[in-house]
Amino acid sequence: MAFALEIATSNPRAGRRFEPIQERELHRDALAAAHGLPGASRGLVVVPEFVGPIGIPDFTAYVGDIERLRHRHRLDVPPVLNELDAGVVTSAHVRRALGAEDLASAQGWPTAAISDRLRGLVRRGALVEVGADRYVRPDAMEPGGRLYAIEAKVEDWRSALRQVRTYRVWADSYVLVMGQITERAQAALVTEVKRDRGGLIVAGRWVVRPRLGNTVARRRVQAWELFAAATEAGLQDPTLAVPVHA
Known part of the structure; x- marks a missing residue:
């Protein structure tokens, strides 16, 4: 792994989010999912609860050359x-x-x-x-790398699917991380996630790997700008970032 950090966002949402204990237990799987993203060996920055153009995924992962982020920060x-x-x-x-x-x-x-x-x-x-x-x-305004929205859900896969689909407007793809679900639910999810070109992890195991989708170009630029703003302090101050372990 060339560079892998988890950074607390510089622009957190207002208030404090309630986080069910069971979903917290899935976050290990979610961070492992980030390591399994295409190209993650080139560089990986993960931000919990990143406030995107639409929605707030549990984690948002930037995959690509970290110098592209620093280049934007220097502008x-x-x-x-x-x-x-x-x-x-x-x-x-x-x-x-x-x-x-x-x-x-x-x-x-x-x-x-x-x-x-x-x-x-x-x-x-x-x-x-x-x-x-x-x-x-300016060249630094050009979005770098890829952004993946990662959402962890214990159950209610239909609700989870509706939620991750909102991120497709700005994220290059999504990964839905589910707990143990029935075979019937998993089969239905696989069909829908493949149609979306998204990714799926069930009970800690990759079931569908994400592929790049079709984002709205201006939303992608907006997401890049928001992500750069959210990571600026963490990339400048090592004490605000922690290594991401698979």
């Missing part, structure tokens, strides 16, 4: 957390300059809808104006 630009702003940044390219009309058209929006946002993004540094009405985005 003196506030995180782009608004979905519309993320849409504008998504439409921009790192090298090829585009105009406001091109950026709006890529999202299916009227040009007038993004004019104010363009000015704000340029002012904050999330976009760079390289000519009259021509924009590029």
